Amino acid sequence: MKQLAIETKGLKKRFGKQVVLDGVDLSVPSGIIYALLGPNGAGKTTLINILSTLTAADAGEARVAGYDVAAEKTKVKMSISLTGQFAAVDEMLTGEENVRMICRLSGLSPSESKTRTAELLQRFELQSAAGKRVKSYSGGMRRRLDLAVSLVVDRPVLFLDEPTTGLDTISRQTLWKIILQLKERGITVFLTTQYLEEADQLADTISVIDGGRIVATGTPAELKARVGEEVIELRDRNEALLRTVSTSGTIADVRQALSELAPLLPPDARVSLRKPSMDDVFLALTSQPRLEESIS
Amino acid sequence: MNLSSRSAPASASFLVANAVFIGRSIRLSLRNVEALLMAVMLPVMLMLLFTYVFGGALDPSGNYVNYVVPGIILLCAGFGSSSTAVDVSMDMTNGIIDRFRTMPIHSMGVVTGHVAASLARNLLATAIVIGVAFLVGFRPNAGLTEWLAALGVIVLFILAFTWLFAAIGLVAGSPSAASGYGFALLFLPYLSSAFVQTETMPGWLQGVANHQPITPVIETIRGLLTGTPIGDQAWLAVGWCALLIAVAIAWCGISFRRRAGRR
Known part of the structure; x- marks a missing residue:
């Protein structure tokens, strides 16, 4: 069996009366892209904060790269890189100064830092802005700089907290490409996202988190299969969506679904079939009573 | 991606990390032009204000400048270190x-x-x-040893105030809150022997003024520079500063750890 990059058992965390994590069990194999998908306030950032040693859990265990996040903090820190939700860069410094500062803090000598900084800025297409203060950077540039800084030295596990929130489509796709390339380098990427498409496109394994619990885990295909093979969409004449129903896609199943729905809908409603999207998965998993067992 | 692989060396030592952070903060200070300008202008304005506006009333003989220099040094140091609270708080509320x-x-x-x-x-x-003071008539009679001793006391005082402001920055919820809490400390120099002798204050206020850290620091600097009696004020000054530094560093350490992941 491959070594697990991240493993948690029964992680719990509350802030005051609010329960943020309510018993989270995860196991993330090395070398994959793992997406934690959930709405705002589901506990994604808290989980990353615990895994990256920023916050202590109230109960439960967590190991990253084989080390306990509470008892072996320094070893965990030697194994991870974190790109937080808010770009972790210094606004008053230039891009170049930011990267060089982290090079020095990572233990590179001044001359090594200089070379490595130049290389990172070039790879992330930031050379032309290298001498400008980060304050003047666009959202996409900040994110690229943030990632560049996270890759100063090789760390086996990279945490990305909502890496593309607030980015335009092009910046988002650029980042996706970079993230996929990180996996080729053998880095385990643990990312959180609110975007279903992002998890679908990038992740080898997705866990859906809602209300501080993991409600489902699987590959994108497995999760989609969970809501059925085909989704019936019913729309009125103005193309407004009336209803969606998951089915197995067989004649018998579709016929039965339609005959049950027919009396409830106008007779001129239109029917179409499509493959389930991650949205369907998400709605099915987070609005229904919790499904706790994992399907992977 | 063609990024070359760079295995992680042993991470930066305590000294290197501190040197990098000091370099960063100095760079940030130099770039915060408004604050830097204020830090340069304020001493000049205060020096002129206390010498030419208040000085005549406080000491008609015209010697007030010799009395007030230590007070202005401390007032400026207090003001200058207060921005540390804001700087620290900004860092703590930022992703970095x-x-x-x-x-x-x-x-x-x-x-x-x-x-x-x-x-x-x-x-x-x-x-x-000190430069402006000389221009407006400050005539100290200190030798090199006294100057160095005075400098030492000033450094201790700046460190004590700065560490206190850093702690305030760590516990404050936001940079503007940090600036607000820090304001209280800036009043301490006025309630001391910095600008007038404490004997001229009402009795209850003398109690406060004589037993707060600023008065011994002022008296020590004044004594070293202009030859007024110091007595045991020097030990009190050093003791107060050392105590404040120790308490503030401990406070910083505790609150820095407590802030973990809470933004």
């Missing part, structure tokens, strides 16, 4: 602190960096106060 904390380094160095930059800024302001 999470990066530092998740690196295998001594991340408290962020705060140490701001303290060192504050010391540098305030020594500059002190030099300006």
Whole structure:
């Protein structure tokens, strides 16, 4: 069996009366892209904060790269890189100064830092802005700089907290490409996202988190299969969506679904079939009573 | 991606991390032009204000400048170090602190960096106060030893105030809150022997003025520079500063750890 990059058992965390994590069990194999998908306030950032040693859990265990996040903090820190939700860069410094500062803090000598900084800025297409203060950077540039800084030295596990929130489509796709390339380098990427498409496109394994619990885990295909093979969409004449129903896609199943729905809908409603999207998965998993067992 | 692989070396030592953070804070100080300008202008304005506007009323003989220089040095140092609270608080509410904390380094160095930059800024302001003071008639009778001793006391005082402001920055919820809480400390110099002798104050206020840290610091600097009696004020001054520094550093350490992941 491959070594697990991240493993948690029964992680719990509350802030005051609010329960943020309510018993989270995860196991993330090395070398994959793992997406934690959930709405705002589901506990994604808290989980990353615990895994990256920023916050202590109230109960439960967590190991990253084989080390306990509470008892072996320094070893965990030697194994991870974190790109937080808010770009972790210094606004008053230039891009170049930011990267060089982290090079020095990572233990590179001044001359090594200089070379490595130049290389990172070039790879992330930031050379032309290298001498400008980060304050003047666009959202996409900040994110690229943030990632560049996270890759100063090789760390086996990279945490990305909502890496593309607030980015335009092009910046988002650029980042996706970079993230996929990180996996080729053998880095385990643990990312959180609110975007279903992002998890679908990038992740080898997705866990859906809602209300501080993991409600489902699987590959994108497995999760989609969970809501059925085909989704019936019913729309009125103005193309407004009336209803969606998951089915197995067989004649018998579709016929039965339609005959049950027919009396409830106008007779001129239109029917179409499509493959389930991650949205369907998400709605099915987070609005229904919790499904706790994992399907992977 | 063609990024070359770079295996992680042993991470930065305590000294390197602190040096990097100090460099960062000094760079940030130099770029915060408004604050830097204020730090340079304030000593000049205060020096002129106290000498030419209040000075005549407080001491018609015209010697007030000799009395007031230590007070203005401390007033400026207090003001100059107060921006540390805002700087620290800004760092703590910004994402960059999470990066530092998740690196295998001594991340408290962020705060140490701001303290060192504050010391540098305030020594500059002190030099300006003394320079302007000479221009408006300050005539100290101190020798080299006295000057060095006075400088030592000033450094201790700046460090004490700066570490206190750093702690305030760590516990404040936001930079503007940090600036608000810090304001209280800036009044201490007025309730001391900085500008008038404490004997001229009402009895209850004398109690406060004579037993707060600023008065012995002022009396010590004044004694060293202009030859007024120091007595045991020197020990009190050093003791107060050392105590404040110790308490503030401990307070910083505790609150820095407590702030973990809470933004």
